[in-house]
Amino acid sequence: MTAAHRTARFARLTILAAASLLLAAFFAFVGYMKGFAPLMELAKHGAWTVHLPPPLGRAMGYSEMGCALLLLAGLARPAWGMWGAAILFVNQLAAAAVHMAMGETGALPQNAVILTLCALIAWLQRARRAPLISGPASPPRDR
Template identity: 45%
Template sequence: MRRIRVGGAWAAQIALAAFFGFVGFMKMTAPMADLARHHAWVAGLAPPVARVVGASEMLCAALLLLPGLLPGRDRWIGGAAVALIANQCVAILFHALRGDLGGAIGQNLLLIALLGLVAAVRLRN
């Protein structure tokens, strides 16, 4: 059973790292107008703040994978997952305040569920 949990956590970590690596890179480099057009929740923030959010997402994406290559680093992975859960809760709040509750909330909730799985498995070890 443990192998299934850890295997599922790895699958989720890889998918989440790819997702947050991509969106983090876009938040760091894309013009704010492009972010607004794609309904990125950071579009309403000051550009330097949006860039910091993007950098933090890229860092957490790396932390979802890199510590797993070293034994005994599950807490780093779990911590990155918890940080990204907080990120998604803030994203939901921003979407709600802007009245943008369409498809974004479903995506945020799915990400929170996957991140919760990763955190639960990695922080349990």
């Protein structure tokens, strides 16, 4: 591996770690709030889950906390980070849909930023699983 490849790999890992830590901290906090805070408190802060049946809203909070753990675990196990980012991507699509349906368009920029970070994390995790440089194909072995 050349110095340029090592530098590029270090840069990707640094960006991946920063984005994963940022989103994990965010989703651990908001997931905890959605899972355990009174619904009136959530309504004051514009949580999209107040528009869902309470058990489903609470389940969304628990899933966000679980995905925060997957993002952290993804720093050691790329597949776990990809799953966490993918689930949170779908979560934010649902959040954006609920915000639009309720006329809460002020929350959409936040959803867009989170969607972008989730896509970035999933892409960087996928890149970690693939070889950095593909070598020539091995000739078939005789059996």
